[in-house]
Amino acid sequence: MTLTARALRERCAREMDNARGFAGCTWLHRAFLAVPREHFVPDRVWWPARGEDGLYNLYDRTQKPRAWLKAVYMPGVPLITQIDDGAVPPTGPATGAFTSSISSPGVVIELVRHLAPEPGERILEVGTGTGYTTALLTHRAGDHGNVVTIEIDAGLARRARHRLHALGMSPRVVTGDGEQGHPACAPYDRILATASVRSIPPAWLRQLRPGGILLAPLDSPFGHDLLVRLEADGHGCARGHFVAAVEFMRARGQRAQRPYAELGWPAEADPGPWERMCVVAGPSGQRIRSR
Ligand SMILES: C[S@@+](CC[C@H](N)C(=O)[O-])C[C@H]1O[C@@H](n2cnc3c(N)ncnc32)[C@H](O)[C@@H]1O
Structure with missing residues (x-):
């Protein structure tokens, strides 16, 4: 079954209830469910841990939309949006210093x-x-x-x-x-x-x-x-x-x-x-x- 962004957002909120003590904070729940996180994530982002080749893998929305969307809604995963102040183009696996991200x-x-x-x-x-x-x-x-x-x-x-x-x-x-x-x-x-x-x-x-x-x-x-x-x-x-x-x-x-x-x-x-x-x-x- 393909989960929609909304369903993934709701699942992410439930998972954070267990792990982060965000249960009971009504205004924050409301805000989290109201803001479409996927809207803020660039089409191409790097995974924040190195693969076996020592590089950070690229998640490309146009090539693997479901994997990209699942990554967007993993409670503990930040996605890297810039390496080396933009000197590294988001065209493939890469290495360098992370300089911007969407926090988890x-x-x-x-x-x-x-x-x-x-x-x-x-x-x-x-x-x-x-x-x-x-x-x-x-x-x-x-x-x-x-x-x-x-x-x-x-x-x-x-x-x-x-x-x-x-x-x-x-x-x-x-x-x-x-x-x-x-x-x-x-x-x-x-x-x-x-x-x-x-x-x-x-x-x-x-x-x-x-x-x-x-x-x-x-x-x-x-x-x-x-x-x-x-x-x-x-x-x-x-x-x-x-x-x-x-x-x-x-x-x-x-x-x-x-x-x-x-x-x-x-x-x-x-x-x-x-x-x-x-x-x-x-x-x-x-x-x-x-x-
Ligand atoms: C972890 S990211 C921010 C994540 C962001 N709050 C979000 O929701 O996507 C840190 C950001 O701080 C910026 N930054 C670093 N030094 C800064 C400075 N002196 N003034 C303003 N922004 C700065 C970086 O360019 C980077 O985009």
């Missing part, structure tokens, strides 16, 4: 659940990618010019804007360096980064309203990124803790490695579990300590 359904749900946007809120997303997360945010927060998304790659931003418009959605899609935020529409109630950073850009803190929430993947010495959720204190700082272990592509300006001690992490070899750490970010940097 499970991870997107996790992000939006922790961000917990409310209807009418002003939201900034950093890292538009395909525009899929933007569509979920717009579905929840409304479409009154209150959702802004910024993407550093002009081609990706243009394609995401077209996809959103084709669904009748008109969030503001900006091309630019998201590390600077988008001051023209600040202050924001929520800021969500979908590219990871090594240190929280001070512009995000300046552009959050007092009590506003910032959610971002932060590089960590634990061997993976950690999703940090911070609340702005109204005096230029934000405080909070880590809510999940994740894996994201690095923001372009923060690709170079830096010593963790320089980034505010504890100097001890064993600082204890990340679940017990608190994070304070301010204009002059961040500080991470065990609670």
